Amino acid sequence: MNAPQGSLSLRRYGASHGSHAHPHFQILLGLDGVLELEVQGRGRRIAAGQGCVIAPGEHHDFESREGSRCIVLDTPHAGWARCAADPAHAEQALALGNYLAHALQQRGSLAQHYGPALLLESWQPLTQHAPRTTRYRRPIDWEQLAAWTQQRLHEPLSVAQLAAQVFLSPTQFAARCRRETGLSVMHWLRRQRLELALRLRDRGMSVADTALHCGYHSPSALTAALRRQSNASQAQ
Incomplete structure (x- = not known):
């Protein structure tokens, strides 16, 4: 044949x-x-x-x-x-x-x-x-994740909780966060606290209540964070 x-x-x-x-x-x-x-x-x-x-x-x-x-x-x-x-x-x-x-x-x-x-x-x-296959990577909607996070900043949030919201393991989420935002997870989380705090203070909320809503340990911790942000903005 x-x-x-x-x-x-x-x-x-x-x-x-x-x-x-x-x-x-x-x-x-x-x-x-x-x-x-x-x-x-x-x-x-x-x-x-x-x-x-x-x-x-x-x-x-x-x-x-x-x-x-x-x-x-x-x-x-x-x-x-x-x-x-x-x-x-x-x-x-x-x-x-x-x-x-x-x-x-x-x-x-x-x-x-x-x-x-x-x-x-x-x-x-x-x-x-045998062409190389490309693994599908689910995109992270960082704006949506930020909105979810800012609603819960009065609670202690872990990397695992954030990772679960985007269907990733903590290790994968940490790597994606660093690669896509340029920040570590903890730094990204601090940014969410500060952004919410600035909005609440602009609305006239007291320092004590703002600290409580945003997960700061005390009003003085919030004041120090706002001061650092102000100094950084003036230096730019």
């Missing part, structure tokens, strides 16, 4: 039979021995696990003084035009080649049908046939 990807065979090489060319790709994978190869005047040696991709129309000649065995694929498959001379995964390719060499001699084997595609796969880098 011939596969649409090409014709696969096991060949033994010895003395040269002269230079020739094919209208299709010819791929060689060394199994044992050393094959001396000349393609378009360029020399190459193929040992076990090494290979060669001969493009359509390229003149080539083979010789092996001690004898060698190779898996040979004759194929029009355009994918081979993007492959380097040697397999990307030499050990796996050699194991595959030895299996195909055995399977090709078994009656009813599917090696001829599936072997060409498997051989191409062993030649290509993994990135060509």
Whole structure:
């Protein structure tokens, strides 16, 4: 049964039979021995696990003084035009080649049908046939989280509670907070306290009540925070 990807065979090489060319790709994978190869005047040696991709129309000649065995694929498959001379995964390719060499001699084997595609796969880098997947990252609505937080600043809030609101672990949330806001979680939380405190004071709420609503330990702690904010604003 011939596969649409090409014709696969096991060949033994010895003395040269002269230079020739094919209208299709010819791929060689060394199994044992050393094959001396000349393609378009360029020399190459193929040992076990090494290979060669001969493009359509390229003149080539083979010789092996001690004898060698190779898996040979004759194929029009355009994918081979993007492959380097040697397999990307030499050990796996050699194991595959030895299996195909055995399977090709078994009656009813599917090696001829599936072997060409498997051989191409062993030649290509993994990135060509296994694209990297991008993990979906749920966006954090920082404005919504800030509104939720400011309604609860009178309570002791933990990193875990904040992380749970955006369906992240505390570690993931801390990393995202640092990356997306430039602040640690505790610094971000202090900012929420201060922003709410400034709004409440602008509305005329007393320092004591504002401190209670915003989670400050005492009115003096709120006063000190507002003073630091004022000094920072004047310094800018």
